Amino acid sequence: MDITVRAARPHEYEAVGELTAGVYLGDGLLDFGRRDPYLTVLRDARRRAEHAELLVAAGPAGSGADEGAGGEVLGTVTFAVYGGEYAEIARPGEGEFRTLAVRPDARGRGVGEALVRECVDRARALGLERLVLSSQHMMHAAHRLYGRLGFVRTPDRDWRPVENVPLLTFALAVR
Numbered sequence: 001m002d003i004t005v006r007a008a009r010p011h012e013y014e015a016v017g018e019l020t021a022g023v024y025l026g027d028g029l030l031d032f033g034r035r036d037p038y039l040t041v042l043r044d045a046r047r048r049a050e051h052a053e054l055l056v057a058a059g060p061a062g063s064g065a066d067e068g069a070g071g072e073v074l075g076t077v078t079f080a081v082y083g084g085e086y087a088e089i090a091r092p093g094e095g096e097f098r099t100l101a102v103r104p105d106a107r108g109r110g111v112g113e114a115l116v117r118e119c120v121d122r123a124r125a126l127g128l129e130r131l132v133l134s135s136q137h138m139m140h141a142a143h144r145l146y147g148r149l150g151f152v153r154t155p156d157r158d159w160r161p162v163e164n165v166p167l168l169t170f171a172l173a174v175r
Contacts, residue, residue, distance in 0.1 A: 003111060004071060005118040008045065008054040016056060016076050017045035023101035029136055031164060042099060045076070052080040052087075055118055057102075057111045075102035075111040079119045081126065089157055089169060094130045095123035100142065112145055120149070123174045131174050134159070134167040146170050 008016050021042040023029075030036035048054045055078070058071030077100040080086035082093065090096040097119040102111045123131040132154070135142055150172050157169040 002060050003074065003109075003114045004058050005055055005114050006058065008049055008056045008073075008076065010046075010049075012056065012073060013045040013049060013054075015073060016054065017043040019073065019103060020045065020076055020099050020101040023103070026104065029138070048078045048086060048099070051085040052078050053122065054078055055115060057106075057114050059106070073103075074106035074109075075100070075115055077101075077115040077119060079122050081128070088161070089132055089134055089159065091132075093128055094132050094171075095119065095126065095128045095174075096132050098133065100133075107141075112142070113149070116145065116149060120172065120174060128174055130171050132157070132169060132171045134169050137166065137168060143168075143170075146172075 021039050024042055025034065025039070030038060045054055055076065056073045057075040059074050060071055077097050078086055079095060079097050080090065081095050082090040086098060087094075087096045088098070097116070100112060100115060102115075120131055133146070133151070135146075151170040152172070154169045154171045157171075158167060159169070160166050
């Protein structure tokens with residue numbers, strides 16, 4: 001599949017937010033389902049684009065999207081650097097990615113990998129030392145992807161954004 005990773009465009013923000021929220025809901029990643037307060041964060045792609053880099057993986061133009069739109073959005077991720085609003089665990093010299101989401105019908109075709117590789121490339125281009133991320137225990141396919149790309153578990157950095165949501169952390173040296 002021909003996949004292009006690029007910055008999300010303003011006319012895509014609402015759809016990107018709904019894609020992200022839908023994936024997290026559909027995969028059972030929100031403890032409180034449709035009442036989960038994190039849904040507001042997931043849906044607010046515009047804010048992520050204003051305070052970090054909101055990236056999308058797009059398929060070929062004409063694959064269900066408007067011809068001039070640059071292709072159908074298949075997945076998304078947010079890339080942030082230390083000190084930014086969306087960098088929750090990054091330390092000085094580190095980048096972080098979060099809210100990685102791939103449409104269920106696009107899984108297994110390299111979309112998630114393309115998005116993560118773009119985050120790695122951005123971290124390298126910025127001269128950062130490491131790229132870090134947080135993940136839930138049940139995200140097994142994502143953990144396999146991270147391992148394949150060289151990320152290692154960093155249990156000393158595991159944390160809980162709220163009491164009942166433990167997050168695992170991973171890191172990759174990028175230089």
